[in-house]
Amino acid sequence: MDNQRDYLIHPQFIVLYLLLASLSFLFLGFSMAYLYNRVQNGLPPIELPSLFYFNTLILIASTYLLKLTKKAYLDDDTESYQKLLWGILSLTLLFLVLQVCAWLQLQNNNVSLTGSNMGTYLYVVSGLHFAHVVGGLPFLVYFIHIAYKRMKEPVSVLIYFSDPDKKRGLDLLTIYWRFLDYLWIYLVLFFLINFLIK
Numbered sequence: 001m002d003n004q005r006d007y008l009i010h011p012q013f014i015v016l017y018l019l020l021a022s023l024s025f026l027f028l029g030f031s032m033a034y035l036y037n038r039v040q041n042g043l044p045p046i047e048l049p050s051l052f053y054f055n056t057l058i059l060i061a062s063t064y065l066l067k068l069t070k071k072a073y074l075d076d077d078t079e080s081y082q083k084l085l086w087g088i089l090s091l092t093l094l095f096l097v098l099q100v101c102a103w104l105q106l107q108n109n110n111v112s113l114t115g116s117n118m119g120t121y122l123y124v125v126s127g128l129h130f131a132h133v134v135g136g137l138p139f140l141v142y143f144i145h146i147a148y149k150r151m152k153e154p155v156s157v158l159i160y161f162s163d164p165d166k167k168r169g170l171d172l173l174t175i176y177w178r179f180l181d182y183l184w185i186y187l188v189l190f191f192l193i194n195f196l197i198k
Contacts, residue, residue, distance in 0.1 A: 049105035059181040
């Protein structure tokens with residue numbers, strides 16, 4: 001018997017929450033540094049390229065698919081569950097590609113990584129978010145791989161859906177992905193508000 005299942009809060013959740021708390025403080029620190037630097041030096045704010053807003057819609061759609069994925073899991077709906085996981089992966093890859101295009105938009109608007117103090121903050125913060133999305137990709141791909149590998153016949157499907165380890169894995173993945181989605185929305189709103197109040 002797996003003794004880990006006797007924990008009130010599984011250690012994997014504790015580790016994840018600690019990671020997300022540290023990331024929250026990191027991005028909050030960058031936000032405050034940006035605001036302080038801008039006010040202290042009287043620098044103009046950065047206008048976000050349009051693709052940043054479009055990427056926000058992609059992440060909102062991704063969060064919605066996660067909600068549907070959890071429902072499909074609880075309903076033992078194999079086909080929908082697998083398709084939704086692929087949908088989340090597709091949206092994530094689209095987000096990454098468009099984020100690179102958004103940086104190119106910044107370059108075209110003469111906002112370079114080293115040319116503007118405020119621009120540097122935007123590149124660093126969005127780059128860190130990009131890196132954490134990339135860091136989560138292997139876990140998402142592995143999760144999809146296991147879902148297809150273990151769900152080929154009725155018995156294996158039943159075992160998969162009744163396995164608490166798989167449910168915990170989906171919960172961990174959902175928490176991490178939603179955190180990245182909400183973090184992106186916060187960052188976009190932060191830079192947008194800074195631009196509007198000038």
